Amino acid sequence: MKFTETNLKDAYLVDLEPRGDERGFFARTMCCDEFDEVGLDSNFVQQNTSFSAQRGTLRGLHFQKQPHGEDKLVRCLKGAIVDVIVDIRKDSSTYLQHQMFELTSSNRLQLYVPKGFAHSFMTLEDDVEVSYLVTARYSPASEDGLRFDDEEIGIKWPLPVTVMSDKDANWPLIQARSEPLY
């Protein structure tokens, strides 16, 4: 696997290193030894998949509050997404900065999203399937989120939002919070 630093501290793009032959190719999508070498947590405890029917569907921006923070390894298995992450670690040099990545079934890129980041994606096509591994169990009481249109973050989404959950439409703005984000 090839690990490429992003603009955001501790977040990485993870590219496959395919070994091709007449059948196609073989590649690792996760390897604890290779993750260890880069210093990434690979103690994944759950794998999730989500299917979104309509282009322009937005999910996020999500995180679990401490001590239930989770690292995520995200991959788009069908179709294409823009994945957007925001660093919400108050002491980080990239606090409140965000970055957008195109993950598609053709480029097979994966994104490693560390604890202390909010995570989201928008589908660029109909019928999109996204799969991700996480290092913490689902903790409904710890669910939290940022608003996709919070001007303090300033994300320029590539498409108008067509579908999103009520929960995601109603996360508080950062300026309305009295406690630190993470």
Ligand SMILES: Cc1cn([C@H]2C[C@H](O)[C@@H](COP(=O)(O)OP(=O)(O)O[C@H]3O[C@@H](C)C(=O)[C@@H](O)[C@H]3O)O2)c(=O)[nH]c1=O
């Ligand atoms: C995340 C999660 C949800 N659920 C349930 C809760 C709810 O009934 C249903 C759908 O949940 P949500 O609306 O939160 O699904 P969704 O909006 O797809 O949530 C996901 O969004 C992306 C961006 C992430 O980063 C993920 O970590 C996760 O938060 O599934 C679980 O049972 N286990 C889980 O681990």
